[in-house]
Amino acid sequence: MTAQAEIAAGYASESATIELGAVLVDGTVEPTAHVRIPLSMVNRHGLVAGATGTGKTKTLQLLAEQLSAHGVPVLMADVKGDLSGLSRQGAASDRTTARAQDTGDDWQPQSFPVQFLSIGAGGIGVPLRATVTSFGPILLSKVLGLNDTQESTLGLIFHWADSKGLPLLDTKDLRSVIQHLTGDEGKADLKGVGGVSSATAGVILRALVNLEAQGGDRFFGEPELDPADLMRERDGKGVISLLELAELQGNPALFSTFLMWLLAELFETLPEEGDVEKPKLVFFFDEAHLLFSNASKAFLDQIAQTVKLIRSKGIGVFFCTQLPTDIPNEVLSQLGTRVQHALRAFTPDDQKALARTVKTYPTTPHYDLEKSLTSLGIGEAVITVLSEKGAPTPVAWTRLRAPRSLMDTIGNDAIKQATGASDLHGKYSESVDRESAYEQLMRKVAPPQQQERQRAPEPQRQEEEPGLVEKVLGNSAVKSFLRSAGSALAREITRGVFGTSRKRR
Ligand SMILES: Nc1ncnc2c1ncn2[C@@H]1O[C@H](COP(=O)(O)OP(=O)(O)OP(=O)(O)O)[C@@H](O)[C@H]1O
Ligand SMILES: [Mg+2]
Numbered sequence: 001m002t003a004q005a006e007i008a009a010g011y012a013s014e015s016a017t018i019e020l021g022a023v024l025v026d027g028t029v030e031p032t033a034h035v036r037i038p039l040s041m042v043n044r045h046g047l048v049a050g051a052t053g054t055g056k057t058k059t060l061q062l063l064a065e066q067l068s069a070h071g072v073p074v075l076m077a078d079v080k081g082d083l084s085g086l087s088r089q090g091a092a093s094d095r096t097t098a099r100a101q102d103t104g105d106d107w108q109p110q111s112f113p114v115q116f117l118s119i120g121a122g123g124i125g126v127p128l129r130a131t132v133t134s135f136g137p138i139l140l141s142k143v144l145g146l147n148d149t150q151e152s153t154l155g156l157i158f159h160w161a162d163s164k165g166l167p168l169l170d171t172k173d174l175r176s177v178i179q180h181l182t183g184d185e186g187k188a189d190l191k192g193v194g195g196v197s198s199a200t201a202g203v204i205l206r207a208l209v210n211l212e213a214q215g216g217d218r219f220f221g222e223p224e225l226d227p228a229d230l231m232r233e234r235d236g237k238g239v240i241s242l243l244e245l246a247e248l249q250g251n252p253a254l255f256s257t258f259l260m261w262l263l264a265e266l267f268e269t270l271p272e273e274g275d276v277e278k279p280k281l282v283f284f285f286d287e288a289h290l291l292f293s294n295a296s297k298a299f300l301d302q303i304a305q306t307v308k309l310i311r312s313k314g315i316g317v318f319f320c321t322q323l324p325t326d327i328p329n330e331v332l333s334q335l336g337t338r339v340q341h342a343l344r345a346f347t348p349d350d351q352k353a354l355a356r357t358v359k360t361y362p363t364t365p366h367y368d369l370e371k372s373l374t375s376l377g378i379g380e381a382v383i384t385v386l387s388e389k390g391a392p393t394p395v396a397w398t399r400l401r402a403p404r405s406l407m408d409t410i411g412n413d414a415i416k417q418a419t420g421a422s423d424l425h426g427k428y429s430e431s432v433d434r435e436s437a438y439e440q441l442m443r444k445v446a447p448p449q450q451q452e453r454q455r456a457p458e459p460q461r462q463e464e465e466p467g468l469v470e471k472v473l474g475n476s477a478v479k480s481f482l483r484s485a486g487s488a489l490a491r492e493i494t495r496g497v498f499g500t501s502r503k504r505r
Pocket of ligand 1: 050059116
């Protein structure tokens, strides 16, 4: 048996797979030696990493295509606009033909159902929004760049608004609550909240005003995104939702936290699935380093926890970044699929990152990993995944298949046209400003019961004895999640694992 065949044997699978490419050893590729991910393991998450220009985006395109073809919806950020080509058939060329031959692929041009989304109004896709209440203090602190003290103060401010049943739909609402709490009338309320210094509240207020001045407020408000709109099928194919982010590069923290909010929302709304034959949805975090840089401890803990728990909801998460060392260990250790494109080793820091990356791979008799990782060609990667049984597969230097859709942008005009024609357009294009904290504080705080009745349909009630739950579940995150998921014991707004709140429609 050749070395290529020996490695490929570790990727044999009885059930449906995503075909990544063919094994290469000592510079020789073997088209029949396939490298693949069992579809049932995609919710064990993954990492696509590599230096700039090494083929990361094309790998994401390849993954998205095959997921869609298997009826799995996909959500991904289109950071540079080049993923919009998923909606068009690819062009055959000598290069694609050669790659198809190398990888044992019966390549055919193909297009996939795509919907284009944007964060907030003013983008080229259908605008998505979230309310400030639903976003919650942890994520908002990340967007505002608050330090730990300021973050906990923001938490108390949210807590006060939640306990009064004051909905914070947009930044104007939050601003008015902070102004109320730091104004003469609110001083007494502020005492009740405890530990909120008006100086810190002032800092938060300024950060908020800055965010508004940069246009960062256009994303907060209603109608809020219904996660079901991300989990659609068209003609048996999973719909690929592309978040068009080119216009958001000025505020990268906002888009990475927005994706995290979406993930938390999905976690709170989807049922437990246990082991799945194929994922319900796959989520790609491109430029994932933005999510982790300057993140608070609370934020990092919440990401690690959400990634861990979301698997049981049938959701797969793939992070994409230049260096695997951009991802904290608690998250990295949960990523079953590793697609590592070429790394550079120019500087001592590069070399350290390289050595650390090598250590995260299973040992292999076939490659000197340190050398391999720096000599991979474009569109090649060192791969290990989880087998059907959940064990790591042998390390494989892989030549990746070529995407079947267009490897280029379709252009802003075509994207705008598709957006206008989308059935989501009517649902989300206009923002609504219903009565919220701003208006209510203007009129002085009304009794919360009354507000609740005006504001939201009764959530389904489930009898639940609080004393028992508290006793059984020591974990406060789980407690608050259960509370927000099931019961309506309190009139107050409750918060889930990520400090986000359940939607109240
Ligand atoms: N699987 C592939 N099949 C065919 N061509 C590929 C493949 N992967 C990469 N290429 C070629 O390499 C080029 C660069 O790939 P890609 O845009 O995916 O790099 P990247 O790592 O995302 O870069 P950046 O960090 O700049 O975003 C592509 O335009 C394409 O020509
Ligand atoms: Mg790219």
